[in-house]
Amino acid sequence: MAALAATLIIGLVAAGVISCLVIARRRGVSLPQAIAFLKLKVLFRLRLPPGTAAPSRGPVLHVYSRQSGLDAAVLWSVLGRDCLHVLQEDDRRSLILLAMRLFARTTPAGDMAAIEAALASGAPVAVGFPHSIEPTPETLVRYKDLAAVARRRSVPVRALHVTGSSLSLWSARPPSEAPRHLLPRLTLSMSGLLDFSDIGPADNGASAPRDEDRMHDLLALARFRGNDLGRGLFLAFRDAADRYGKAGPVLEDALGGRLTYRKLLIGARALGVRFETMSRPGEALGILLPNANAVIVTFLALQSAGRAAAMLNYTAGSAALVSALSTAEIRTVLASRAFVDKAGLEDQVAAIGKAGVKIVWLEDLRECITSLEKARAFLAWRRPIRPVNASDPAVILFTSGSEGTPKGVVLSHANLLANTAQVDARIDISVRDKLFNVLPVFHSFGLTGGAILPLLYGIRLFLYPSPLHYRIIPAVAREVKPSIMFGTDTFLAAYARTAGDTDFQSLRLIVAGAEAVREHTRQTYRERFGASIIEGFGMTETAPVAAVNSCSHGKDGTVGRLLPGMAMRLEPVEGINDGGRLFVSGPNVMLGYMLASNPGVLQPIEGGWHDSGDIVAVDEDGFITIRGRAKRFAKIAGEMISLGAIEMMVQKLWPEDFHAAVAVEDRRKGERIVLVTTKMPALREELREYSRRFGATDLMVPGEIVNVAQIPVLGSGKTDYVTAQKIADEWIHSHRKSGKARQDDVG
Known part of the structure; x- marks a missing residue:
């Protein structure tokens, strides 16, 4: 019986060694990396996205949000053997990353000189950021600094994310935010490559998005892609x-x-x-x-x-x-x-x-x-x-x-x-x-x-x-x-x-x-x-x-x-x-x-x-x-006037009340703006005077003001513009019949 057990153990060990050798050869990684990859596949059911059968070659700046100590282990197992891993202080002391520190190229967080040197030599680099989804001002500065390095070295940036690692025993989040699981399922996801050196002014001459915003978007995209959308x-x-x-x-x-x-x-x-x-x-x-x-x-x-x-x-x-x-x-x-x-x-x-x-x-x-x-x-x-x-x-x-x-x-x-x-x-x-x-x-x-x-x-x-x-x-x-x-x-x-x-x-x-x-x-x-x-x-x-x-x-x-x-x-x-x-x-x-x-x-x-x-x-x-809504623009004297912009202007003047701007037909200028409002009294001259300080044109001043006790709303909380339009139409119709409708239309 003991001999049979020993034979089984030897067989399993041999199978594991052969598997690691095959992985190392197929993926082009070192044997220690292959061993780490096999452990992660068996214990955490690590899943890789399509197209990652082999690590990317050449200088690439890999960035990721560090969800736990497992993240660095996952990235070491799948990235090239010459990749420089920039480790945060917790990872430099972690026992689960002992093998990585022995066999991988590592450097402390913040060592920008080592990062630039590695990229200059043609090696990829992996840099982790704090786990928080919403970046702090300090994190945004780090985004910007790394983007500047990528721009100087003309190397592309790719974001990675290890979904599930935040639920592990080594999570960077406290237990009150992330429940612990012994062996959570891990999924590695990634964004596409972004070359910061190719980013220039937009076609309309406007400035390009800030580097830190681009980096933030890459990390968000990698996180999003870690979700399984192929199920019910x-x-x-x-x-x-x-x-x-x-x-x-x-x-x-x-x-x-x-x-x-x-x-x-x-x-x-x-x-x-x-x-x-x-x-x-x-x-x-x-x-x-x-x-x-x-x-x-x-x-x-x-x-x-x-x-x-x-x-x-x-x-x-x-x-x-x-x-x-x-x-x-x-x-x-x-x-x-x-x-x-x-x-x-x-x-x-x-x-x-x-x-x-x-x-x-x-x-x-x-x-x-x-x-x-x-x-x-x-x-x-x-x-x-x-x-x-x-x-x-x-x-x-x-x-x-x-x-x-x-x-x-x-x-x-x-x-x-x-x-x-x-x-x-x-x-x-x-x-x-x-x-x-x-x-x-x-x-x-x-x-x-x-x-x-x-x-x-x-x-x-x-x-x-x-x-x-x-x-x-x-x-x-x-x-x-x-x-x-x-x-x-x-x-x-x-x-x-x-x-x-x-x-x-x-x-x-x-x-x-x-x-x-x-x-x-x-x-x-x-x-x-x-x-x-x-x-x-x-x-x-x-x-x-x-x-x-x-x-x-x-x-x-x-x-x-x-x-x-x-x-x-x-x-x-x-x-x-x-x-x-x-x-x-x-x-x-x-x-x-x-x-x-x-x-x-x-x-x-x-x-x-x-x-x-x-x-x-x-x-x-x-x-x-x-x-504004395309349907919520009025054409007055040949100009397009946003009814939403009018509402914003009126809201700044009378912030404690509620307002809805609609347009009605006008024989002279095409359309006339009617303001339906809870403000009582709502004086048109006060609104005209404020519009000049606001920087609005005279065409944005409502031609008529209708007072209501309450602005109609839908069950969803949106303003009910269909009902507001009916209120304005009925008011205009009744005042025209009585001869009281305003004739000195200014918009």
Whole structure:
């Protein structure tokens, strides 16, 4: 027996030695490197991206964010034998890197002379930066210094990232931010090569983006590419449960419900079996539910069953709801009696029934689930009921209709996974955070950012059913103690007016979208609550985030920089000299539209580029400023006037009120601007005088002012410009009939 055991051991050792020799020969690395690579493959299931069968040759500056002590070991095992590894102090003392220090070329962090000498000799160099996603000013200086070295030596720069190493026992993050695993799965990802010496002025003569911004983008891109986008949402949630599931309840709601990852997936598996039997493969089922645990379970159940979830906007009214059902050819709606009764949605339910669509009440469905079905779900919670492709439709969302008829936006599993990964590559979030989501999940920001993102990255999530409870939400926040919150300027300003000084004191970060954030709102949250508001930009068609600022790397007044993996182009617009019409492409851009004129038929976007319909300007650092919607420009006396710019001007004059600028027909100058405002009284002469100090032209001064008690908003928090336009049209019509309409039009 002992002889057999010895023979087996000798055989395994021999097999290992032969494997290492083969790896060393095939990859062109040293034997110690091959041994380290084999250990990492066996113990940590190290996965390399395609095209890395052999290390890159010649002088290349490799940069990476050091997530743990394993990062240096991984890079040593895959980069060339002559690569110089610049080690931080922790790695120079680490026992797990003892072999690396014995056999590799290493130098302490900050040794710029050694870096330049290695590159000059034709050798590659690997340099690690601090693990934080959001760079500090000191880190930005290091980015700039290394970029300058690369420029002087005319060597390309490539960013690398070791996904999963932050969860290892040697993580650079504290346990409160990254749960520990004995042998986490590791994935090495990388950006393309960037040659800083080739970067010159832009075609329009503007300065090129700063070197530190270019380096930051490379690192973000490498981090983003480390995510697995080739699977379905259910499996992604299962993997999140494996990574973060030991932390206890991850999902809570205002009803007092608390769910762990496992309970969430068991419930989804049990419901999914029923959804599969009542529908066809790939069919979309409507979800008419509020922000509560049940909506997440139902959403995941549809993903498990291989069905698309059509998120229905119950605030849009019966006509819009029935139109959405027809557009997506929805035959079944999943709803809750308790919610319908409490929200007063009897008219909408009646309209759904009248349209011939079946309503399935979740209360009844839960009672029908047998003990055997529950047992099967308990045993099989890790597997979806039906396999799906990442490119399959996962959700149908309907555009807000703030400027016209809503359309169905079809997003795939990969679209949603990509967008969450893109945001994670730009904003520093971790399991220490708790997100308070008041935005409805029928809105893309509320679904992707407010539900899918936190649950995929281990952030505890608290769901609140309505963003309109201005007095209740601050009190709930005081009890929940969130660190992150999403919202719009309209909602955030309303909460601040009713909140006590301690209600939001737990917040560190607020991500705002859908409309521009007023400086008054930003200042209020910074001074009263110590929370930073960062602005982002997106649309349902990009799942939804396209650009975002961060706390340490942003510019007020902009919506941030484009997310990693995305591309943009600007097309000129007649009459606009400081911007263009924005087109975007990327892995988060939708599969296509469903239109009411062609129900149930997916209309893909042409060439992978989506026309955002926004007029934007991009500065030399890549920060995007929204000039306005293309539809929200008025043509007055032959000039294009941004209605959004008018709103910004008026907001600076009357910061505590709310305003909407719209255009109406004018016989003399083509169009006339009407300001709908809550300011009382709103004096036109005061506005005219301020516009001159503001630097605006006379054409930007509204020709008419209409006072309202409240600016109309949609359920998503956006200004409802359709209703605002009706208010202006009715006011103009009534005053023309009475002969009181202004005739001295100045814009």
